[in-house]
Amino acid sequence: MNRLRDEDLGTPAATGAPVTVHVDGREVTVPAGTSVLRAAALSGVDIPKLCATDSVQAFGSCRLCLVEVDGQRGTPASCTTPVADGMRVSTQTPKLARLRAAVMELYLSDHPLDCLTCAANGDCELQDMAGVVGLRQVRYGYDGHNHFDDVRDDSNPYFSYDPAKCIVCSRCVRACDEVQGTFALTIAGRGFDSRVAAGAGEPFLSSECVSCGACVRACPTETLMEKSVINLGLPTRSVSTTCAYCGVGCSFRAELRGNEVVRMVPDRDGGANEGHSCVKGRFAWGYATHAERVLAPMIREKITDPWREVGWDEAIAYTAARFTGIQATYGSGAIGGITSSRCTNEEVFVLQKMVRAAFGNNNVDTCARVCHSPTGYGLKQTFGTSAGTQNFASVEQADVIMVIGANPTDGHPVFASRMKRRLREGARLIVVDPRRIDLVRSPHVTAAYHLPLRPGTNVAVINAMAHVVVTEGLVDNDFVAARCEEYDTWAAFVSQPECSPEAVEESTGVPAADLRAAARLYAAGPNSAIYYGLGVTEHSQGSTMVMAMANLAMATGNIGREGVGVNPLRGQNNVQGSCDMGSFPHELAGYRHVSDSAVREVFEAVWGTPIQAEPGLRIPNMFAAALDGTFRGLFVQGEDLAQSDPNTEHVKAALSTLDLLVVQDLFLNETAAYAHVFLPGTSFLEKDGTFTNAERRINRVRPVMPPRTGRHEWEVACELATAMGYPMSYGHPSEIMDEVASVTPTFAGVSFAKLDKVGSVQWPCNDAAPDGTPVMHVDGFVRGKGRFVATPYVATDERTTRRYPLLLTTGRILTQYNVGAQTRRTENVVWHDQDVLDIHPADAELRGIRDGDLVELSSRVGRTTLPAKLSDRMTPGVVYTTFHHPVTGANVVTTEYSDWATNCPEYKVTAVQVTPVSRVPAAAPAAAGAEIGAGVAPDGTGGEPAPVAVAAPAGTGSGTDAG
Ligand code: SF4
Ligand code: SF4
Numbered sequence: 001m002n003r004l005r006d007e008d009l010g011t012p013a014a015t016g017a018p019v020t021v022h023v024d025g026r027e028v029t030v031p032a033g034t035s036v037l038r039a040a041a042l043s044g045v046d047i048p049k050l051c052a053t054d055s056v057q058a059f060g061s062c063r064l065c066l067v068e069v070d071g072q073r074g075t076p077a078s079c080t081t082p083v084a085d086g087m088r089v090s091t092q093t094p095k096l097a098r099l100r101a102a103v104m105e106l107y108l109s110d111h112p113l114d115c116l117t118c119a120a121n122g123d124c125e126l127q128d129m130a131g132v133v134g135l136r137q138v139r140y141g142y143d144g145h146n147h148f149d150d151v152r153d154d155s156n157p158y159f160s161y162d163p164a165k166c167i168v169c170s171r172c173v174r175a176c177d178e179v180q181g182t183f184a185l186t187i188a189g190r191g192f193d194s195r196v197a198a199g200a201g202e203p204f205l206s207s208e209c210v211s212c213g214a215c216v217r218a219c220p221t222e223t224l225m226e227k228s229v230i231n232l233g234l235p236t237r238s239v240s241t242t243c244a245y246c247g248v249g250c251s252f253r254a255e256l257r258g259n260e261v262v263r264m265v266p267d268r269d270g271g272a273n274e275g276h277s278c279v280k281g282r283f284a285w286g287y288a289t290h291a292e293r294v295l296a297p298m299i300r301e302k303i304t305d306p307w308r309e310v311g312w313d314e315a316i317a318y319t320a321a322r323f324t325g326i327q328a329t330y331g332s333g334a335i336g337g338i339t340s341s342r343c344t345n346e347e348v349f350v351l352q353k354m355v356r357a358a359f360g361n362n363n364v365d366t367c368a369r370v371c372h373s374p375t376g377y378g379l380k381q382t383f384g385t386s387a388g389t390q391n392f393a394s395v396e397q398a399d400v401i402m403v404i405g406a407n408p409t410d411g412h413p414v415f416a417s418r419m420k421r422r423l424r425e426g427a428r429l430i431v432v433d434p435r436r437i438d439l440v441r442s443p444h445v446t447a448a449y450h451l452p453l454r455p456g457t458n459v460a461v462i463n464a465m466a467h468v469v470v471t472e473g474l475v476d477n478d479f480v481a482a483r484c485e486e487y488d489t490w491a492a493f494v495s496q497p498e499c500s501p502e503a504v505e506e507s508t509g510v511p512a513a514d515l516r517a518a519a520r521l522y523a524a525g526p527n528s529a530i531y532y533g534l535g536v537t538e539h540s541q542g543s544t545m546v547m548a549m550a551n552l553a554m555a556t557g558n559i560g561r562e563g564v565g566v567n568p569l570r571g572q573n574n575v576q577g578s579c580d581m582g583s584f585p586h587e588l589a590g591y592r593h594v595s596d597s598a599v600r601e602v603f604e605a606v607w608g609t610p611i612q613a614e615p616g617l618r619i620p621n622m623f624a625a626a627l628d629g630t631f632r633g634l635f636v637q638g639e640d641l642a643q644s645d646p647n648t649e650h651v652k653a654a655l656s657t658l659d660l661l662v663v664q665d666l667f668l669n670e671t672a673a674y675a676h677v678f679l680p681g682t683s684f685l686e687k688d689g690t691f692t693n694a695e696r697r698i699n700r701v702r703p704v705m706p707p708r709t710g711r712h713e714w715e716v717a718c719e720l721a722t723a724m725g726y727p728m729s730y731g732h733p734s735e736i737m738d739e740v741a742s743v744t745p746t747f748a749g750v751s752f753a754k755l756d757k758v759g760s761v762q763w764p765c766n767d768a769a770p771d772g773t774p775v776m777h778v779d780g781f782v783r784g785k786g787r788f789v790a791t792p793y794v795a796t797d798e799r800t801t802r803r804y805p806l807l808l809t810t811g812r813i814l815t816q817y818n819v820g821a822q823t824r825r826t827e828n829v830v831w832h833d834q835d836v837l838d839i840h841p842a843d844a845e846l847r848g849i850r851d852g853d854l855v856e857l858s859s860r861v862g863r864t865t866l867p868a869k870l871s872d873r874m875t876p877g878v879v880y881t882t883f884h885h886p887v888t889g890a891n892v893v894t895t896e897y898s899d900w901a902t903n904c905p906e907y908k909v910t911a912v913q914v915t916p917v918s919r920v921p922a923a924a925p926a927a928a929g930a931e932i933g934a935g936v937a938p939d940g941t942g943g944e945p946a947p948v949a950v951a952a953p954a955g956t957g958s959g960t961d962a963g
């Protein structure tokens, strides 16, 4: 685990038939299409190079990689010359040495000779190559025209661009184009004046750049360099671990100098990301050492008392005594716990075990309740297991990609880059979303169809697509006959005229002709894949919609091979894992119902204690029971209920009735305002365990430092359980995973030793699939036959009225993450320092709202104020905001309507009104323009008017801030 430089074979791999060549007398067999440079590297011969790197296509500009080929005239560049069978190549001849030295001499004549003080000293390919070609002096001197005085661009908070050191190799431009897909960079000017330019030559911060870091990684010199390396020095060691932000689950090398993290470098061997990253994982890790982190336990009798710092022993004893006391008075069902999708599988497994074994009830739920619980329900009903069907690489085989209720370029950026690459290769795109998200039109990507549906009408739209498929004879009859059941009932249902595109055109807002055409495109495939997000699940019909998508995929035969499938894009890093580990009140690990006595017996034998057969309380039931006075104590692991759950005032009212609220987190969050015990949590840099990403990939999370709090979360849960009378202990988190494997058939083959050996595996991983399962349901569905389920569309009870005529939908932005607890404590705030309300110009004009004005957003349950941003991405009648900042508290307006099957809240549909509060000063620029790289003061201080504090409706909640 101590690798600092990747092997670089010069050009990407090829896939042709094998051919054999000889390089300096060494025979090597490679696929046709391989470059001579790569073939040489594979044979063990390193040809000098500068402009080539194996993450991007060859460009052939530096002329350092010249070779001689028997029977050919001249000295071709080996990076752009493909191998031919029988080719004989010489890489080291006096002529080549002369030519390379001359090339290098030209480079160095326009390069500041400050190697000894350069931050890249020892990690610079120009320096290396000068040594390789044996250049000792530059004959031309350094007095001619040069770029030494070119001005450095430090606008980006994380990396700098020093054009004086640029060799115009274009690796950065190609990385931005090919790897990231943003096309933010160009080489401007010609000849001597050639320059790397971000956008139209503006500073990086205000350009289209999304700070993914791909260009920084690709740069062979110090031109593009992490500021952390410039400030701290080059790293000396590394630890392989996994990003703790989104469900893509990117693998990284945490690179350290001494014990200090210097940079996070995306791992090329990472199964999910293959060397790519986004701004959050790559740069936004500083929160782990932020001054506001709480590092010691704290307790208080009443929430109006000041916190008192205590040792771990006292905190555990106090918590155990109070939980036990509540149970003695109110019964064993009066307490419960909530697990976190930000924690490791091991931490989650132990916490739910603590609830089931030590608390003696099934009152455990997880924050996945409020995001992807309908995925679990819907895919289990139709396919037989609660997980996405594909690995991420599968998208490279897709011909038609349908994105529904997801915004991958912001929410799942590294997967979005992979998807965009496939779209640039020619795959067709259907976007189903009320907003015109970036994917609809971005550089070299244009959606074939954008269906801008009215929020809350997903099921009507997907049923109409199914109607087209069935009534126009587009069903894959062989697949359905061989693999599925209950088709006829479903087909009769979707064939009804009321399911037709024409019948739902008015209610959905989607033109029938577009809907029909999109359905035909999806059915034609041949490989059609669905990717979806919280815009599907967070609805009153979230589970219905998941089943409706599964129906459509089965009807068209788009399940069970690469390039197809139904794929949830998970929100948090370990949503999949927290569900897998048995965090739901009705299921034990591996999605097995607690009412199944055979399943319970497996766990009871290992845990040595009975498990209740009745499902416990879900999060909303816990709140209701708290308000009823029957639920009195709650342990919350890493979730900010008071900011992330809907109808904030209702949540706060419930929390404030509890006799004991225990919050475990990194920072004093909004929920901690109602807590009696605060237990400090660890950041991902301290954790030792595993995360499971959206493609069921189990990745190792390795500690780069010991827990700054002195205790791992799993240790705390063990000690608390023990203090409550159920002895629980493990020597190491690997033992927890061993226990998971022993009681969970889909994890039977998983162990830390295996993960350390192979990198990662996708469950199911067991005797039947020892190497894991990249694509599910290949020869049959997990439940045997895939089951069609009729999915009638039922409009949500949340309706627009004259008083609340607009529909609010919520989401997130690239640079921030969920409630912002982590990203708000990094320099990412330079891009998004406040939540804003996107509103269509026509809706704004009607209300006299100008760009940047402060507006009140009100719904039936609450109101808040925030700046407005006029955006024609919005459909008229629909407004949109993020929920990253507690000062805005967007969830104060969201309602308690929820999915009929799982209680997942209906965040995506709230009837609202928007009214102006105060005008942005006429002279000021649009204050709310906090789009990436635009509208924010370059110094990162913002300077915009602060949103007004959350305004609760009269008589509800205290609005207490945790400080
Ligand atoms: S950091 Fe910016 S310029 Fe560099 S590759 Fe990423 S998007 Fe492109
Ligand atoms: S910035 Fe770096 S990668 Fe880009 S052209 Fe200059 S030297 Fe090459």
Ligand code: SF4
Pocket (backbone or CB within 6 Å): 243, 244, 245, 246, 247, 248, 249, 250, 273, 277, 278, 279, 280, 281, 282, 412, 413, 414, 415
């Ligand atoms: S895409 Fe997700 S997992 Fe990957 S670096 Fe970004 S936030 Fe982390």
Ligand code: FES
Pocket (backbone or CB within 6 Å): 048, 049, 050, 051, 052, 059, 060, 061, 062, 063, 064, 065, 066, 077, 078, 079, 080
């Ligand atoms: S590495 Fe081949 S031309 Fe630059």
